[in-house]
Amino acid sequence: MKGTEKILVACFTFLWASFLLCSCPIFGQERQKKQLTEKEYDKWGNLTVKAMSNNGKWVSYTMTYPNKKDTLFLQHTEDNVKYSSPSARHGRFKNEEGFAYLKSDTLLIQSLRTAKTQIIPEVKQYDFSAEGKYWLIWHTNNQLVIKNDKETTVEKLENIISYTFNEASQTVMYCQKNNDSYKVGCIELTAYNHFTVTSGSAVFHRWIWEEQGKGIVFFKENDLLYYRLKDKKLLTLTAEKLQNEGFKIVTGSFAPLRIATDGKKVFFSVASTSMSEPNEDSGVEVWKGNDNPLFSVQQELKQLNRKVAVWFPDDGKFNLLTNDTLLRHRLTGWQDYAILSNPHQYSLEPFYYEKVDYYLKNVRTGEEKLLLTKQSHDSNQLFFSPLRNNFLYYRDAQWWLYNPEKDKTTCLTKGIKTHWDNTSKNTPSQFEVHGVAGWSEDGKSVLIYDANDIWKIALDGNGGTRLTQGKENEKIYRIAREPHQPASNSAYDGKTRLVLDLSKELVLEVKSPVDWKTGYAIYHPKSGTNEWVYEARYCNAIKKRGHHYVYCSQTFSESPKLHYWNSQKKKGKILYASNPQQAEYFYGKSELVHYTNSDGNRLKGALFYPANYDSSKQYPLIVHIYEQQSQRVHRYQNPTLLNYEGFNVSHFTLKGYFVLLPDIEYKLGNPAVSANECVSSAVKAIIASGKIDPKRIGLMGHSFGGYETNYIITQNHGFAAAVSGGSVSNTLHHYFNRSANNIHKNEMWRYESQQYRMGTSFYQSKENYLTNWPIRYADSIKTPLLLWAGKNDKVVPFEQSVSFYMALRRLRLKTLLLAYPNEDHTISNSKNQIDLTQRITAWFDYYLKEENKHSWISEGTNYD
Numbered sequence: 001m002k003g004t005e006k007i008l009v010a011c012f013t014f015l016w017a018s019f020l021l022c023s024c025p026i027f028g029q030e031r032q033k034k035q036l037t038e039k040e041y042d043k044w045g046n047l048t049v050k051a052m053s054n055n056g057k058w059v060s061y062t063m064t065y066p067n068k069k070d071t072l073f074l075q076h077t078e079d080n081v082k083y084s085s086p087s088a089r090h091g092r093f094k095n096e097e098g099f100a101y102l103k104s105d106t107l108l109i110q111s112l113r114t115a116k117t118q119i120i121p122e123v124k125q126y127d128f129s130a131e132g133k134y135w136l137i138w139h140t141n142n143q144l145v146i147k148n149d150k151e152t153t154v155e156k157l158e159n160i161i162s163y164t165f166n167e168a169s170q171t172v173m174y175c176q177k178n179n180d181s182y183k184v185g186c187i188e189l190t191a192y193n194h195f196t197v198t199s200g201s202a203v204f205h206r207w208i209w210e211e212q213g214k215g216i217v218f219f220k221e222n223d224l225l226y227y228r229l230k231d232k233k234l235l236t237l238t239a240e241k242l243q244n245e246g247f248k249i250v251t252g253s254f255a256p257l258r259i260a261t262d263g264k265k266v267f268f269s270v271a272s273t274s275m276s277e278p279n280e281d282s283g284v285e286v287w288k289g290n291d292n293p294l295f296s297v298q299q300e301l302k303q304l305n306r307k308v309a310v311w312f313p314d315d316g317k318f319n320l321l322t323n324d325t326l327l328r329h330r331l332t333g334w335q336d337y338a339i340l341s342n343p344h345q346y347s348l349e350p351f352y353y354e355k356v357d358y359y360l361k362n363v364r365t366g367e368e369k370l371l372l373t374k375q376s377h378d379s380n381q382l383f384f385s386p387l388r389n390n391f392l393y394y395r396d397a398q399w400w401l402y403n404p405e406k407d408k409t410t411c412l413t414k415g416i417k418t419h420w421d422n423t424s425k426n427t428p429s430q431f432e433v434h435g436v437a438g439w440s441e442d443g444k445s446v447l448i449y450d451a452n453d454i455w456k457i458a459l460d461g462n463g464g465t466r467l468t469q470g471k472e473n474e475k476i477y478r479i480a481r482e483p484h485q486p487a488s489n490s491a492y493d494g495k496t497r498l499v500l501d502l503s504k505e506l507v508l509e510v511k512s513p514v515d516w517k518t519g520y521a522i523y524h525p526k527s528g529t530n531e532w533v534y535e536a537r538y539c540n541a542i543k544k545r546g547h548h549y550v551y552c553s554q555t556f557s558e559s560p561k562l563h564y565w566n567s568q569k570k571k572g573k574i575l576y577a578s579n580p581q582q583a584e585y586f587y588g589k590s591e592l593v594h595y596t597n598s599d600g601n602r603l604k605g606a607l608f609y610p611a612n613y614d615s616s617k618q619y620p621l622i623v624h625i626y627e628q629q630s631q632r633v634h635r636y637q638n639p640t641l642l643n644y645e646g647f648n649v650s651h652f653t654l655k656g657y658f659v660l661l662p663d664i665e666y667k668l669g670n671p672a673v674s675a676n677e678c679v680s681s682a683v684k685a686i687i688a689s690g691k692i693d694p695k696r697i698g699l700m701g702h703s704f705g706g707y708e709t710n711y712i713i714t715q716n717h718g719f720a721a722a723v724s725g726g727s728v729s730n731t732l733h734h735y736f737n738r739s740a741n742n743i744h745k746n747e748m749w750r751y752e753s754q755q756y757r758m759g760t761s762f763y764q765s766k767e768n769y770l771t772n773w774p775i776r777y778a779d780s781i782k783t784p785l786l787l788w789a790g791k792n793d794k795v796v797p798f799e800q801s802v803s804f805y806m807a808l809r810r811l812r813l814k815t816l817l818l819a820y821p822n823e824d825h826t827i828s829n830s831k832n833q834i835d836l837t838q839r840i841t842a843w844f845d846y847y848l849k850e851e852n853k854h855s856w857i858s859e860g861t862n863y864d
Contacts, residue, residue: 059077060074061073088108211259215227247272269306294745339371353376381393550563592605644826703796707774723786725787733803781811792823792824
């Protein structure tokens, strides 16, 4: 050993010995934690599971951050192999061989066997064919390169304007510019057949595939083109033909466009070319008492001027499906029939989902007949089988099956003793059915939910079988869906559910409404239900490949973790724990608390402890209210100032507050009174625990929670400060108001049959309306109130906040109004989100912690 090396080793040995001597007293102790500040919130990111390889051996996921410094991860589910790539996006598995992703404009393809990475610069889009036999690489110079699995370039196409790839048929369609003309080309990758479909002087655009890739529709200017792969036939519906019929094709992306599954029908949108111009010299508007819908809605519908049509490419015919009266349509699973309705037919009745008469229309013949009268227009009460033209509808507390070919209706659930809707619950926000889970692959049954369980119901009307035992065990079972997997496949404005193979195992979500434990179970037709994870955590984002599973779990105090489970080996492990930096900081915890309302009913609430909680101290409490929120007890929430309503549980616990989210049980006709009773009971129970300083309690809510807040502080003087956002204060004015949200309609439905739970009209229950009217009791308020609202609020008019502000100002009570220009019901601009969160925090700090450093509060609430 050389002399210099000896000296270095000796020095290192001395330093290490010195370190051991100095550090021995603290060996084994937890590292000293620190207080988390707002400046460090950007360290927190969100975990999202993106994809899983077909053999289940690899999973990709991302961590995304407010500062956009996102990272894409690739990890082996069984071995300790993991890769990360900052700022990467659009990751995809290339069968079991590789994993590709974009980073800026560079495509990187990493081998899953050798870990070698191929780098391809200047790429804006890419695709893989089935089994990775071909690659499609669209470069930033509009060159489309096609490579085979040996990485040999098969073909290069220049000046590609756009392309679309259908995985089901392994077919590429593209539009290519050649000097002053444009060409549509097609490449069938299975046998690698490349040919020209059509050409012309205009750009071809908006590609829509038939679901199985059997054909494609697209536009050439205002002409609609349909190309069928089977017989290589291009068919055209010209703008001129429609013009002769008084219509024009609507080509915008907002207009529905679809090929039927039989490949023989194309559904598209048209507009009338003879729409009359509004007469600006007509003078007075005549609003009739029996207008149906409102005069203003009629005017908007006239301007909308859009109808749905069906084109039969083989014979060149087209039919209109909708008309000026029957505006809405829903298509059956095979798209041979349309269900038509007028959503404004009974608009004098106060329902969000208005009653309609449903008409059945044969899309080929145009034959039409009345099917159902005064049926709810709620799309969740009408479900279409994807396997045929049959559909389910909910009526008279039963599920019914209608077969349009046989004109036959069958009650499927008669004699089954359960509730398929929420009428058994305590005064729900509005009537809802529990829903349809899916259709059996053999076409013999349908899976339907009740409050707790999944039922297999025979489509021939011979009853059903309950697959789970949630009712007895106080659990709720539902079919688990992968992230981004749609709950329904939209058939225009209709709904179908997934097709399920009931001979194989089903993955179920399970949760308990008693303590909000969650997890997953496997249902097998022979062995029944087996729960393989069920904990006091919130589990979500499951993905399954064979016997390989990945899912996420979290608690309020534990940031989301990515888990792997092998059902064959009955083994699992944690693949990734997000936000590990949390271990350096003090953090809160959560628990479920119970209290009893005035009727003696036991209710729940989620209580969140302040960071670095000291049981010898009493803390301030913030109570956040909105119907039932106790289910959030196990939910993690990244600390952030970017909050759409200025509220963040973690932010306030880090600021030294307890936070309570109490459940509210409502009595019909007394929503605000019910809220006051429940919230007061909850607060009393928390005060009795000795953890809370009873003189330092704040109350806050947004929207309906803001309305409840406005009322509660008129009756309960135990709150030292309150915050109300986007809220109703003058309920009578709101009841008679015309909404600006979507198509204008009155707000009476909110009170008579929805969230405000009055149950009847004002004229049938005047006293109840007056009793639950916050502004009526404004002179009783003793609590300083911070109001905030978006000035463009289309849900609750900004004037509602102004009215309450005016009342409190007239009474010289402590109040401030934060009015955010260009904001709607919630705050979307990031700067405004930060401002609102900080101002709400300052408001509570001022009144609950006596921090007097906020001059905008002291000066704005001083009437001297």
